[in-house]
Amino acid sequence: MTAAEEDRQVEPVAGPASRQPVLSVRDLRTRFRTPDGAVHAVNGIGFDLHEGELLGVVGESGSGKSVTMLSLLKLLPMPPAEIVSGQALLDGEDLLALDPARLRHVRGAKVGFIFQDPMASLNPVLSVGYQLTEPLRTHLGLSRRAARRRAAALLEGVGIPAADSRLGDFPHQFSGGMRQRVMIAMALACDPKVLIADEPTTALDATIQAQILDLLQRLRRERGMAIVWITHDLGVVAGLADRVMVMYGGQAVERADVRSLYARPQHPYTRSLLRALPKIEGGSRGERLASIPGQPPTLVRAPDACPFAPRCAHAFARCHAENPALAAVTESHEVACWYDAEAGVPRAA
Amino acid sequence: MPPEPLVAVENLTKHFPIMRGVLRRKVGSVRAVDGLDFAIHPRETLGLVGESGCGKSTVGRIILRLYPPTAGRVTFRGEDITALQGEALRRLRPHMQMIFQDPQDSLNPRMTVGSIVGEPLREHGEAAGAALRERVEALLEAVGLDPAFANRYPHEFSGGQRQRIGVARALALKPEFIVCDEPIAALDVSIQAQVVNLLKELQERFGLTYLFISHDLRMVRHVADRVAVMYLGKIVELAESDALYEEPLHPYTRALLSAVPTHDPEREARRKRIILEGDVPSPAAPPPGCRFSTRCPVAEPECSQRAPEWRTLRRGHQVACHLAE
Numbered sequence: 010m011t012a013a014e015e016d017r018q019v020e021p022v023a024g025p026a027s028r029q030p031v032l033s034v035r036d037l038r039t040r041f042r043t044p045d046g047a048v049h050a051v052n053g054i055g056f057d058l059h060e061g062e063l064l065g066v067v068g069e070s071g072s073g074k075s076v077t078m079l080s081l082l083k084l085l086p087m088p089p090a091e092i093v094s095g096q097a098l099l100d101g102e103d104l105l106a107l108d109p110a111r112l113r114h115v116r117g118a119k120v121g122f123i124f125q126d127p128m129a130s131l132n133p134v135l136s137v138g139y140q141l142t143e144p145l146r147t148h149l150g151l152s153r154r155a156a157r158r159r160a161a162a163l164l165e166g167v168g169i170p171a172a173d174s175r176l177g178d179f180p181h182q183f184s185g186g187m188r189q190r191v192m193i194a195m196a197l198a199c200d201p202k203v204l205i206a207d208e209p210t211t212a213l214d215a216t217i218q219a220q221i222l223d224l225l226q227r228l229r230r231e232r233g234m235a236i237v238w239i240t241h242d243l244g245v246v247a248g249l250a251d252r253v254m255v256m257y258g259g260q261a262v263e264r265a266d267v268r269s270l271y272a273r274p275q276h277p278y279t280r281s282l283l284r285a286l287p288k289i290e291g292g293s294r295g296e297r298l299a300s301i302p303g304q305p306p307t308l309v310r311a312p313d314a315c316p317f318a319p320r321c322a323h324a325f326a327r328c329h330a331e332n333p334a335l336a337a338v339t340e341s342h343e344v345a346c347w348y349d350a351e352a353g354v355p356r357a358a
Numbered sequence: 359m360p361p362e363p364l365v366a367v368e369n370l371t372k373h374f375p376i377m378r379g380v381l382r383r384k385v386g387s388v389r390a391v392d393g394l395d396f397a398i399h400p401r402e403t404l405g406l407v408g409e410s411g412c413g414k415s416t417v418g419r420i421i422l423r424l425y426p427p428t429a430g431r432v433t434f435r436g437e438d439i440t441a442l443q444g445e446a447l448r449r450l451r452p453h454m455q456m457i458f459q460d461p462q463d464s465l466n467p468r469m470t471v472g473s474i475v476g477e478p479l480r481e482h483g484e485a486a487g488a489a490l491r492e493r494v495e496a497l498l499e500a501v502g503l504d505p506a507f508a509n510r511y512p513h514e515f516s517g518g519q520r521q522r523i524g525v526a527r528a529l530a531l532k533p534e535f536i537v538c539d540e541p542i543a544a545l546d547v548s549i550q551a552q553v554v555n556l557l558k559e560l561q562e563r564f565g566l567t568y569l570f571i572s573h574d575l576r577m578v579r580h581v582a583d584r585v586a587v588m589y590l591g592k593i594v595e596l597a598e599s600d601a602l603y604e605e606p607l608h609p610y611t612r613a614l615l616s617a618v619p620t621h622d623p624e625r626e627a628r629r630k631r632i633i634l635e636g637d638v639p640s641p642a643a644p645p646p647g648c649r650f651s652t653r654c655p656v657a658e659p660e661c662s663q664r665a666p667e668w669r670t671l672r673r674g675h676q677v678a679c680h681l682a683e
Contacts, residue, residue: 214573220633223633248623
């Protein structure tokens with residue numbers, strides 16, 4: 010590890026209460042081997058997640074937000090993926106060092122995963138009841154009958170009417186919103202401590218989206234579940250998250266308490282993303298939306314400079330030569346940038 | 359407002375038959391679009407919003423004469439185009455174009471960008487040879503692409519650039535009217551802004567009229583002059599953009615607007631979301647009376663018995679709800 014890489018390993022900001030985090034990730038690096046060379050998808054990501062906390066992870070496609078979470082549970086095809094370094098402590102166990110059998114148990118029982126497209130993650134030829142009871146029997150050792158009762162209760166808990174009679178139904182017999190509820194019920198089956206939700210509402214309509222958000226907020230309150238919410242839309246997490254991590258080019262470029270992030274965004278990327286969103290209140294018709302010129306990085310190069318520098322309006326020589334590490338601006342706000350966007354000058358070296 | 363609309367529909371209706379059995383007998387119909395009346399004025403952007411399955415894309419396709427309507431009339435520049443056939447229909451096509459949601463699916467992967475953008479010109483005999491090449495280059499330039507890209511294939515471009523190619527193709531025949539069907543839904547936020555800015559620029563430059571179909575209410579407020587809200591095959595509310603967003607009259611519009619995320623944590627913390635119960639009913643068996651009555655938080659017995667009339671409550675603000683005042 011080079012000195013610059015060591016610098017990037019800053020201690021994350023403490024959560025709402027400074028107790029032991031449920032999940033603690035340090036210096037995660039994931040690469041993909043491709044015929045054109047290595048793609049550095051995740052470059053030194055770290056975060057803490059506390060009980061009952063919701064962490065929003067925001068970034069565009071290719072920012073590494075999904076790969077980060079998939080790496081934690083080794084849900085990536087390896088090869089081509091390769092976890093180069095990192096540590097992910099869940100209940101004192103390093104997920105990245107677990108043997109396959111133990112990891113399978115953790116995946117089923119301790120961490121729930123909700124994917125964007127429920128149809129792609131439910132098995133179309135197995136009944137919903139079978140798919141729900143299988144983890145209950147495997148991980149909790151419930152009998153067939155007990156598992157069935159619990160499955161019906163789970164479906165009811167996520168708002169599926171007449172749950173008992175729907176256990177024999179197949180995924181295609183549910184509507185889009187209902188399927189996403191089935192996914193949530195499956196993720197919650199073994200009462201996980203951590204729920205990772207990867208754009209869980211993107212494919213849903215606005216009114217169904219509101220129902221799902223409402224449901225997850227309630228589950229979080231009732232069970233004290235910690236949630237990682239992955240999204241490309243800064244608007245979605247504003248009303249949801251306690252803290253937000255903004256990712257770009259496989260790195261965390263900003264990490265802050267939700268109010269602080271929206272009130273005083275620090276990173277030029279976060280600032281442009283916020284300006285690129287049209288406003289619903291007051292309206293912005295006639296104005297041009299701020300767009301970010303250029304395209305997201307391809308990450309074929311090792312991250313030896315700020316990944317946002319080629320698209321950044323404030324980039325100067327240092328940005329193209331050195332990769333900035335997250336540094337605290339206030340107690341609950343960190344940014345990885347050589348430029349102080351609030352003051353309009355480069356940060357003191 | 360100009361007296362003569364560019365596009366107008368009256369009682370526009372589209373029922374798709376449901377066929378069953380070996381003999382493909384008709385057993386019912388999906389009432390995708392059920393009696394719409396609205397007009398789009400020259401150089402205006404009319405936003406059409408609603409959830410998936412509400413029939414909004416079908417409306418766009420009927421206006422472009424891609425589907426024949428079951429009943430009703432479509433007029434373009436005052437001329438009834440509902441029954442146009444053959445050569446007359448072919449002559450109409452260049453005036454009305456479409457931009458699709460997914461630039462991945464709507465561009466032929468085996469054609470170069472130059473031949474994709476030039477195809478409408480060749481097809482309608484507008485240009486050939488060197489003149490065609492020049493037109494294509496000018497079009498690529500107009501949408502912010504390097505004309506040198508004409509020899510490349512769609513897969514070599516990012517999502518935002520591919521959508522620009524789709525826009526260039528739609529512009530090729532100098533249309534007056536473009537149906538934009540979820541043009542930014544498949545793009546990243548920072549790229550969405552680029553494409554929306556481009557559409558607005560082109561509208562000013564070429565005097566275009568848009569029907570902007572979207573489920574993204576934030577973006578519709580940004581681009582549309584007037585907005586129509588659809589639910590289960592019916593328009594429930596139509597108004598100037600500001601009026602609709604600031605004083606929504608229909609309970610469905612209110613619920614939709616309350617579900618739109620804002621990027622202000624303070625406001626979000628205070629905000630009360632209206633959570634609608636249940637799913638949208640099937641358009642094959644819409645509920646009697648007001649179609650929203652099964653999910654409406656303020657419905658009264660009357661609502662499930664009698665369909666509400668399409669009323670003008672204020673200047674330019676129309677709504678279909680018994681209870682709106």
